[in-house]
Amino acid sequence: MVQPIPPAEFRVLLALLDGAKHGHAIKLDVRERTDGRVEMGPGTLYGALKRLVARGWLEEVAPEEAPSGTRDGRRRYYGLTDAGRSAARSELGRMEELLAIARAKSVRGEA
Amino acid sequence: MRSVVLALYRAYLLMLPPGFREQWGDEMYTAAVDAMTETRTWGGSALAALRLGTDCARTFVREWTESAAAAGRRAKGAGMGRSLVQDIKFAIRSFGKAPLFAALVIGTLGLGIGANTAIFSVLHAVVLKPLPYPEPDELVSVWPGKLFSVELLDAAREGIGSFAGISLYGGAILTITEAGDPAEVFGGEVTTNHFRVLGVRPALGRDFVPEDGVPGAAPVVLLSHELWQRRFGGDPDVVGRSIDLQHESTSRRTVIGVMPLGYQGLLRGAQAWVPVIEDRASDSYGNSSFAEAAARLGPEATIETARRELATVAQRVRDEDPGQYAQVEIDRATVWPLVDRLAGSLRQSLFTLLGAVGLVLLIAAANVANLLLVRTSARSREIAVRRAIGAGRARLFRQLMTESITLGLAGGVAGVGVAWLTRDLLLGAMPSGFRVDEAGLSPAVLGFTLAVSIVASLVFGLIAAVAPVRRASSGSLPRSRTSDRRRRDWRVQGVLVSGEVALALIAVFSAGLLVSSVRQLSNVDPGFEPESVLTFRVTAPSGAYPGDEDVLRFFAEVESALNAVPGVDRAGAAGRLPTDGGVSRITINPEGFEPDESGALPDATHRLVSAGYAETVGFRLLEGRFPTETEFREGPQPTFVTRGLAERFFPDGAIGKRFFGSGGSTWLTVVGVIEDVREDALHGTVLPGVYIPHRDWAWRTMYLAVRTSGEPTAHLDAIEAAVHGVAPAVPLSRVRTLEDIVDRSFLETRLNGRLFTLFGALAVILGAIGVYGVMAYSMSLRRQEFGIRLALGARQDELVRRAVRSGLGPLTVGLVAGIAITVPVGRSLASSLEAVEATNSLALVAATGILATVALFATLLPAFRVGRVDPVRSLRIE
Numbered sequence: 009m010v011q012p013i014p015p016a017e018f019r020v021l022l023a024l025l026d027g028a029k030h031g032h033a034i035k036l037d038v039r040e041r042t043d044g045r046v047e048m049g050p051g052t053l054y055g056a057l058k059r060l061v062a063r064g065w066l067e068e069v070a071p072e073e074a075p076s077g078t079r080d081g082r083r084r085y086y087g088l089t090d091a092g093r094s095a096a097r098s099e100l101g102r103m104e105e106l107l108a109i110a111r112a113k114s115v116r117g118e119a
Numbered sequence: 120m121r122s123v124v125l126a127l128y129r130a131y132l133l134m135l136p137p138g139f140r141e142q143w144g145d146e147m148y149t150a151a152v153d154a155m156t157e158t159r160t161w162g163g164s165a166l167a168a169l170r171l172g173t174d175c176a177r178t179f180v181r182e183w184t185e186s187a188a189a190a191g192r193r194a195k196g197a198g199m200g201r202s203l204v205q206d207i208k209f210a211i212r213s214f215g216k217a218p219l220f221a222a223l224v225i226g227t228l229g230l231g232i233g234a235n236t237a238i239f240s241v242l243h244a245v246v247l248k249p250l251p252y253p254e255p256d257e258l259v260s261v262w263p264g265k266l267f268s269v270e271l272l273d274a275a276r277e278g279i280g281s282f283a284g285i286s287l288y289g290g291a292i293l294t295i296t297e298a299g300d301p302a303e304v305f306g307g308e309v310t311t312n313h314f315r316v317l318g319v320r321p322a323l324g325r326d327f328v329p330e331d332g333v334p335g336a337a338p339v340v341l342l343s344h345e346l347w348q349r350r351f352g353g354d355p356d357v358v359g360r361s362i363d364l365q366h367e368s369t370s371r372r373t374v375i376g377v378m379p380l381g382y383q384g385l386l387r388g389a390q391a392w393v394p395v396i397e398d399r400a401s402d403s404y405g406n407s408s409f410a411e412a413a414a415r416l417g418p419e420a421t422i423e424t425a426r427r428e429l430a431t432v433a434q435r436v437r438d439e440d441p442g443q444y445a446q447v448e449i450d451r452a453t454v455w456p457l458v459d460r461l462a463g464s465l466r467q468s469l470f471t472l473l474g475a476v477g478l479v480l481l482i483a484a485a486n487v488a489n490l491l492l493v494r495t496s497a498r499s500r501e502i503a504v505r506r507a508i509g510a511g512r513a514r515l516f517r518q519l520m521t522e523s524i525t526l527g528l529a530g531g532v533a534g535v536g537v538a539w540l541t542r543d544l545l546l547g548a549m550p551s552g553f554r555v556d557e558a559g560l561s562p563a564v565l566g567f568t569l570a571v572s573i574v575a576s577l578v579f580g581l582i583a584a585v586a587p588v589r590r591a592s593s594g595s596l597p598r599s600r601t602s603d604r605r606r607r608d609w610r611v612q613g614v615l616v617s618g619e620v621a622l623a624l625i626a627v628f629s630a631g632l633l634v635s636s637v638r639q640l641s642n643v644d645p646g647f648e649p650e651s652v653l654t655f656r657v658t659a660p661s662g663a664y665p666g667d668e669d670v671l672r673f674f675a676e677v678e679s680a681l682n683a684v685p686g687v688d689r690a691g692a693a694g695r696l697p698t699d700g701g702v703s704r705i706t707i708n709p710e711g712f713e714p715d716e717s718g719a720l721p722d723a724t725h726r727l728v729s730a731g732y733a734e735t736v737g738f739r740l741l742e743g744r745f746p747t748e749t750e751f752r753e754g755p756q757p758t759f760v761t762r763g764l765a766e767r768f769f770p771d772g773a774i775g776k777r778f779f780g781s782g783g784s785t786w787l788t789v790v791g792v793i794e795d796v797r798e799d800a801l802h803g804t805v806l807p808g809v810y811i812p813h814r815d816w817a818w819r820t821m822y823l824a825v826r827t828s829g830e831p832t833a834h835l836d837a838i839e840a841a842v843h844g845v846a847p848a849v850p851l852s853r854v855r856t857l858e859d860i861v862d863r864s865f866l867e868t869r870l871n872g873r874l875f876t877l878f879g880a881l882a883v884i885l886g887a888i889g890v891y892g893v894m895a896y897s898m899s900l901r902r903q904e905f906g907i908r909l910a911l912g913a914r915q916d917e918l919v920r921r922a923v924r925s926g927l928g929p930l931t932v933g934l935v936a937g938i939a940i941t942v943p944v945g946r947s948l949a950s951s952l953e954a955v956e957a958t959n960s961l962a963l964v965a966a967t968g969i970l971a972t973v974a975l976f977a978t979l980l981p982a983f984r985v986g987r988v989d990p991v992r993s994l995r996i997e
Contacts, residue, residue: 031146032153043253049174050150054143055181084146 013099016048016056021065021088021096028069028087031057057086065092121155124168131175136186160422160456163256166247173566176573206521214526220494221526224487227888228530228575230881231483233537234476236560236568237545240538242469243567244558246462253318254415259422260460261285261412264433264452269397271436272310272412278432281420286313287395287412290386292820294658296848297362298350303658303852306366306391307384313392314341316415317385323347324358324376331375331394339394340364340372344380346390366393367819370661385413385461387553413457425454465553468871475878478626480571482882484579485619486889487526491583492612493896495519519584520577527576531568535560538568548870582611612893613929620933621940623886624970628941630872630879631962637865637872645861646761646796646805647697648737652857653831654696657842657849658820664846667817671752673846674813674821678731680841681825686834691732692813692821696857697798698864699822707809709768709778710786723764723807724798725780727816733759733793735824736857743774743791750790751812759791764807780809787811824857831856883973891977894926898981919982926978933974934967941966 013021023029023037035048048056060066069087088096128151132144151171158164187204214221249255263271267287275285291308294301311327320326321341331339342350342357351357357374364372372393383389416425433452459466495502505515539560549555659673674692681690695703705725730751733740742765746757765773769789777786787809795805813821827834839851905918941963 031150035150035153047170049170049178050147050154051174051178051182053150054147055139055178058139058143059185 012102013095014056016052017060018096018099019046019048020053020056020060021092021099024066024086024088024092025096028073028085030083030085032083034086060092061086063091063095065089065095121164124155124164124171125152128171128175131179135179136182138186139182158256160256162247162456162458166249169243169247169563169567172570173563176566176569179573203517203521206518207525209518210522210525213522217494220490221529223888224490224526225529225533227483227486227885228527228572229533229537231476231480231885232531232534232568232571232575233541234534234878234881235473235480235571236534236538236564237541238469238472238476239567240542240560240564241545241549241555241558242473243561243564244554244556246458246466246469248554248557248563250458250461255458256456257283257416258317258457259414259416259425259454260457261414261425261429261454262452263412263429264448264450267412269395269399272397273399274432274436275412275429278435279414279425279428281417281425281428282414283417283420284312284316285412285414286310286316288313288385289395289411290389291366291393292656292658293391293393294365294660294850295346295350295363295391297364301848301850303656303850304346304364304390305386305388306393307386307389308366308393308395310395310397313413316413318415319379319382321376322379323355324374326376327392327394332397334396334398334400336394336396338366338369338372339375341376341378341392342374343378343382343384343390347377364391365658365661368661368665385457411460414454422454422456429454462553465550465555472871472874475626475629475875478622479878479881479885480575482619482622482626482885482889484575485615485622486885486892487575488579488582489612489615489889489892489896491523491579492615493892495583516584520580523580523583524573524576527572527580528569530575531572534572535565535568548873582615612897613932616890616893616929617933617936619886619889620930620970620974621937623882624934624937624966625941625944626875626882627879627966627970628945628962630875631966632945633872633875635962643797644794645697646738646794647857649857649861651827651829651831652736653825653827653834653838653854654822654857654860655838655851655854656820656822657851660846660849661819667814670817670819671814674729675752676845677823677842678729680845681823681838682731684834684837684841686827686829686837688826688828689731689735690823690825691735692729692823693732693736694727694813694816694818694821695798696822696824696860697736697796698861704806705780705809707764707768707778707780710776712768712778723760723780723809725809725811726798727813727818727821728810729813729821732824733810735826737826738796739794741792741794743789745791746812752814756785756787756812756815757790758787758812759793759810760789761793761795761805761808763795763805764809765789765792767807780811785815822853883970886970887973887977890926890930890974891980893929894978895981897925898922898984922982923978926982930971930974930978934971937970938963938967 019038020034023034023041029037031053035053038046038048057066061068065088066086067089069085071083071085073085073087125148129148132140132148135144154167154171155164158167183203250258252258261267261275263275265271272285272287275282279285286309288307288309291306293304293306295304309327311329311332314320314326322344324341327339327341330336340362347353347357358376359374361371361373363370366372378392384392414425416422429452430449433449437449462469502515506512510518542559546555546558657677659670664670664673678690678692681687703725704722707723730746730748733745738759740759741762743759745759750757760773768778769776773789773792776789778789779786793810796808797805798808799806825831825834825838835854842849842851901922905922908918909915945963
C-alpha cells in the first residue's frame with residue numbers, strides 16, 4: 009500500500025506539473041486554481057518543498073527551465089523529478105479509485 | 120502594523136530548527152512580506168497576519184517534530200532535536216514533581232489565554248472573518264450624508280465610476296399565511312441588482328432582474344433556504360408558484376427562487392427578499408428615505424477614489440436641489456468596508472474587550488515570569504552543576520526556554536478549555552443580529568491561541584531565563600549566594616512587580632469606569648413608566664385593509680378592542696418603542712427659527728403614535744395637554760414634544776408654536792410638552808423628541824403597548840383574542856414587557872461592565888499573587904542576613920520595618936506609573952462610554968485604594984514572618 013501524499017505536498021506537485029516555478033508562483037497557482045480558498049502560508053509551503061526535495065520528488069532547477077513568463081533571477085526555482093512525476097500520477101490513480109467507489113455507492117444510496 | 124508583524128516574523132524564524140531555517144528562512148521571509156503587502160485594507164492585513172500566525176504555529180510544531188525524529192534516527196549523539204525531546208521530557212518530569220507550582224502557572228495562564236481566546240473567537244467571527252462573498256475586500260458600505268433614496272442612488276450610479284455596482288438594502292416585515300399558521304417573517308427589501316453586486320446566486324430558480332423593480336411589475340419574492348424547508352418542506356415546485364405573503368399593500372407574490380443554504384442576507388436573519396420598486400414618477404420619489412447601500416469597487420478603484428467621487432456627488436445634489444437635500448451632511452458622507460459597517464458598534468466594544476484581556480494576559484505572564492524566577496533561583500545549584508560538567512550556555516538557555524514553552528502550551532490547552540466552558544455564557548450575553556453565532560473554536564481561533572501561548576511563553580521565558588543563565592556562566596560552583604547576585608534578581612523582580620501593579624491598576628480603573636457607567640445608565644429617569652406594560656408588534660393585513668385610511672382604521676379598532684379587555688387599563692400604538700434600539704431621526708424646521716451659520720437644521724427623534732399611547736406608557740405632561748382623539752383623526756396635525764426640544768427652540772413657551780418636520784407634509788402644532796424621554800437608552804444625552812399622530816405616515820406595522828393591572832403576561836391570551844377579534848389571521852410578534860425591553864437596552868454596557876469587573880478582579884488577584892511571591896522570595900533570600908543581624912542584636916520590629924520598606928519601593932513605583940498611564944487610558948475609554956466623566960477621580964482613587972490595600976497585605980505577610988526568624992537556624996542554612 010502506497011502512503012497517501014499529504015494535501016499541501018500534493019498541491020505543490022500539481023502546481024509544478026506544467027513546469028518549474030519559484031515558491032511565490034506556486035502559492036499563486038494554488039490560490040488561483042482554488043478560487044482563493046486555499047492560501048498556503050510560508051511555513052506550509054516551504055515545509056512541503058523541503059519534504060518533497062528530501063524525498064527526491066523535486067529538485068532545484070536553473071531559472072531558464074521555468075516558463076518564460078515567470079522568470080525572476082532572484083528567486084529559486086523548483087521542478088518535478090521523474091520520481092515526483094510518477095508519485096503524483098500514482099496518487100491521482102489512488103484518488104480516482106476512491107472516487108469511483110464513492111460515486112458507485114452514492115448513486116445507489118441516493119436513488 | 121505591517122512592520123511589526125514582519126519584525127515578529129523575523130524573530131520567529133530564529134526559533135525554527137537551524138537546518139530548516141538556513142535553507143528556507145530567506146524565502147519564507149520574502150513570502151511573508153508578499154502576504155502582508157498584497158492586501159488593501161486594515162482588516163485584510165489583520166487577516167493576513169492571523170493566517171501567518173497560524174502558519175507559524177503549525178510550522179513550528181511540525182518542523183521541530185521532524186527534526187527531532189530525524190535526529191533520533193541519526194544517532195545517539197547529542198543532536199539538537201534529540202536534546203529537544205530530552206528537554207521536553209525533563210520539563211514534564213520536573214513539573215510533575217512540583218504539581219502545585221505547575222498548577223498555579225498553568226491555571227494563571229489558562230485564565231489569561233482563555234479570556235483572550237474567548238474574546239478573540241467573537242472578534243474573529245464578527246469583524247475579522249471575510250464576508251462570505253467572492254472578493255469580499257471589494258465590498259463597501261456607502262453613506263451619502265443622508266438616508267438613501269432612489270434619486271440619490273441614481274446620482275451615485277452616474278457619478279461614482281469607482282463602483283462596479285451599487286445596490287440598496289433594508290429590512291422588511293412580511294406576513295406569511297401560505298402553508299401553515301400566519302407568521303411574521305423578517306425579510307430584506309433590496310434593489311434588483313443587490314445579489315449580483317454581492318456575488319451570490321439563488322440555489323434554485325432565478326435572481327431578480329431589473330424588470331422586477333419597475334412600477335407595476337408583478338410582485339416576486341426570493342425565499343431563504345431555511346424558510347423554504349420549514350414552510351414548504353423543500354418542495355422545488357414552489358418556484359413559480361404564487362403564495363400568500365404580505366408586504367406593504369401587496370398580499371400575494373410569486374416565488375422566483377431559493378437562496379443557498381445558510382444564506383441570511385446582510386441584515387442577519389432575513390428569510391425572504393422582495394425587490395425595491397424604483398418609482399421615479401411617484402410623488403415620493405427622492406423622498407422615500409430608504410435604507411443603506413452596499414457597493415462593489417471596480418478593479419482599479421480604491422476606497423479613497425470612491426470617497427472623493429461620493430463627496431462630489433453629495434455636493435452636487437445639494438447644490439442642485441437645496442430644498443430637498445439641505446440636510447445632506449457632506450463632511451459625513453463616506454465609503455468604508457462593508458464588513459466594518461455590518462459589525463457596527465460591536466467592533467469597538469470587542470476591540471476594547473480584547474485590550475482588557477490582553478492586559479490580563481500581560482499580568483499573568485509577568486506573574487509566571489516571577490514564579491519561574493523563584494524556581495530557577497532555587498535551582499541555581501542544579502544549573503551550576505550542569506554548567507560545570509560541560510553544558511553550554513546556549514544549551515542551558517534552550518532547556519529553560521523549552522520548559523517555558525511547555526508550560527505555555529499547557530496553559531494554552533487550559534485556555535481553550537476555559538474558552539469552551541464559557542462560550543455559551545459569553546455568546547448569550549452578546550447582542551444578536553451580528554455574526555456572533557458563528558463564533559467558535561475554529562482553526563483560526565485555535566491558531567491565535569497557539570500563537571498567543573507561544574508569544575506569552577517567550578515573554579516570561581526570556582525574562583526568567585536570562586538572569587540564571589548569565590549567572591551560571593560565571594562558571595564556578597557557587598559556595599554561597601553573594602548579595603550582589605541577589606540584588607540583580609531582586610531588581611528584575613522589582614520591575615516585574617511595578618509593571619504588574621501598574622497594569623492591574625489600569626484594569627481595575629477601567630472596570631470601575633464601566634461599572635459606574637452601567638450604574639448611572641440604569642439609574643436615570645427614562646421619562647416613562649415601564650412597569651406593567653405588555654408590548655407586541657402587528658401588521659395591518661393588506662387584504663382587508665388595503666389603503667392608508669384602512670390601516671389607521673385597523674389600529675383604531677385594535678386599540679378600542681384592547682381597551683375593552685378586562686384587566687387592561689389603556690392601550691396605544693407607536694412606530695417604535697422607547698429604548699428598543701434605533702431611533703428614527705428627522706430634522707425639524709421650527710417657524711421663525713434662525714439656523715446658525717452652518718445652515719444645518721436641528722435633529723430630533725420622532726415617533727408616530729396613536730391617541731392612547733402617551734398615557735399607556737406613562738409620559739409625564741409638564742405643560743399643555745395631549746392631543747384629543749378627534750385631533751388624532753382629523754384637522755391640523757397636533758404634536759407633543761419633549762422638554763429638551765421645547766427649551767431649545769421655543770424658549771418663550773412652546774404651546775401653540777408650529778414646526779415642519781422633514782418628510783412630513785404639513786405644519787405640526789405643539790399642544791403639549793412632556794418630560795424628556797430616553798428613546799435611545801445608550802445615549803448619555805437625551806435627544807429632543809417629537810411625537811406625531813400615526814396618520815402623518817400611516818405605517819402598516821406598529822408596536823402596541825398595553826398597560827394592565829397586575830402581571831402583564833397574565834393577560835396575553837385575552838389580548839391576543841381581542842386582536843384576533845378584529846383580524847383573525849394577524850400574528851402577534853415580538854411579545855415582550857416594556858421592562859424587559861428597557862433592561863435589554865443596557866445589555867451591551869452591562870455586559871462590558873461585568874466582563875471588565877471580572878477581568879479587573881482577575882488582574883488584582885494575579886497582581887497580588889505576584890507581589891506576594893516576590894516579597895516571600897526576597898525575604899527568603901535575606902533570611903541569612905536577617906539572622907546575622909538578629910544575632911548581632913538588631914531588634915525584630917526594626918527588621919520587619921526594613922523588610923516592609925524594601926517591598927514598598929516597587930509597589931509605589933507601580934502605583935505611580937499606573938496612575939500616569941491610567942489617566943489617558945481613562946480619557947479614551949470614557950469618550951466611548953455614556954454617562955461617564957473623562958477623569959473620574961473617584962474611580963481612580965478607589966482603584967488605587969483597592970490595589971494598594973491588597974498589595975500591602977501581600978507585602979506584609981512575608982515581612983512579618985521575618986520577625987520570627989530563628990537566628991541559629993537561619994545561619995545553619997548554608
